[in-house]
Amino acid sequence: MNNNRTAGFWFLALFFVAFVLFLYGPMLVIVVLSFQGPEGGLTFPLRGLSLHWFVKLAEGLGVVDIGAALKRSLGLGAAVMAFTVLFSVLAGLAFRKKLAGGNALFYVVVASLIMPSIIVSLGIGLEFRLLDNGIKWVLEALGFTTTLEEYGTSLGLFTSALGAHLTWTLPFGLLIMFAVFNRFNPAYEEAARDLGATPWQGFRHVVLPLIAPSVVGIGMFGFTLSWDEIARTSQAIGDVNTLPLELQGLTTTVTTPSIYALGTVTTLISLVVMAVAVGLAWGLSRKQKKGHHE
Incomplete structure (x- = not known):
């Protein structure tokens, strides 16, 4: 076997290395700089090595409540995850059969992927402001003056912001379910029905x-x-901020490695979620293969 590499191979190898460095290099730089000592700055060379800026982050960054923003982002992310899974699975099951207007519905769902995110956010924000005007008009017409005075806005974390995020996540979930059910063997369901399983039992124990x-x-x-997510959140969340929005705002006001420490924490949370998901998927796949062998 000839082990000599051609010039084309080395060119593609160097291009791949450059691409990986371009993709992950900034994240690595932020992680490294976040572990600087008390005299550390925003650029290299590294000055000391400590957890000083993580301690400063825990103490708070000025008027910004990082802990509250973190909780809001975690809560919103969990809600988006739950609704994305639920709607994607239901839509995938529905599209297994021919639906009247199914093609039009599909294109409406995936159209949000090609729409500029800021336009989607502006549109959702405008819709909820119009909804606010309608609610206030109804309250005024019904004479509920106390409720009208106490009413703020329908814009919020689990209303407009949740809807804005779902316009981004649902198309991906739907496309994944289409791919899954496209290669799904219906013979398993038919065998379950032949054995007397109800549609719900077939879904729960087989599908x-x-x-x-x-x-x-x-x-x-x-x-x-x-x-x-920042763009789709910015105009649709109301008077509170998620962690990415706070992070974006802090880039113009915080001039210490605390901002890098915050970036490291957010990256770590993402990696933990991905690791848990990959571990669960691997465990379920292994259990599935083991069941087939038995």
Whole structure:
């Protein structure tokens, strides 16, 4: 066997290395700089090695409540993950049969992928402001003056922001479920029905275990896409901020490695979620293969 590499191979290898460095280099730089000592700055060379800036981050960055923003992002990400999984699985099951207007519905769902994110955010924000005007008009017409005075806005974390994030995550979940069910063997369901299983029992004991690894993957996509989303959140969240929005604002005001420490924490959370999802998917796949062998 000839082990000599051609010039084309080395060119592609160097291109791949450059691409990986371009993709992950900034993240690595931020992680390294976040572990500087008390005299550390925002650029190299590294000055000392400590957890000083993580301690400063825990103490708070000025008027910004990082802990509250973190909780909001985690809560929103969990809600987006749950709804993305639920709607994607239901839509995947529905599209297994020919639906009237199914093609039009599919294109409406995936159209949000090609729409500029900021336009989607502006549109959702405008819709909810119009909804606010309608609610206030109804309250005024009904004479509920106390409720009208106490009413703020329908814009919020689990209303407009949740809807904005779902316009981003649902198309990915739906496309994954289409791919899964496209290669799904219906013979398993037919065998379950022949044995007397109801449609729900067939789904719970046959279909769901087979598609479980993909469902875990959809959940991971839902959380991670929501976790770092800025554009679709900016105009649709109301008077609170998620962690990415706070991080974006801090880049113009914080001039210490604390901002790098915050970036490291957010990256670590993303990696933990991905590791858990990959572990669950691997475990479910292994259990599935073991069941087939038995």
